[in-house]
Amino acid sequence: MKRIYLIERTDTCGYDEYDAVVIIAKTPKEAKELALKGYYGSFRDDKIICKLIGLANKKQAFGEVLASFNAG
Numbered sequence: 001m002k003r004i005y006l007i008e009r010t011d012t013c014g015y016d017e018y019d020a021v022v023i024i025a026k027t028p029k030e031a032k033e034l035a036l037k038g039y040y041g042s043f044r045d046d047k048i049i050c051k052l053i054g055l056a057n058k059k060q061a062f063g064e065v066l067a068s069f070n071a072g
Helices: 028-037
Strands: 003-009 017-025 048-055 063-070
Touching: 003 028, 017 028, 028 048
Parallel strands: none
Antiparallel strands: 003 017, 003 048, 017 063
């Protein structure tokens, strides 16, 4: 089943960094892995939390839905 996860940083976010991302994945582990692989190193495994925020429908693709970027 596809689930929608919110990945948020727990540390301070500076300019030109991502602070959160919404991802469709099967598990929280998979959602965290997707966040850690991308976003130019903005996310670190020990500095993020993963929250289940909903269920995706069959038409929605796995991966990023929305990202929050702090432009400098």
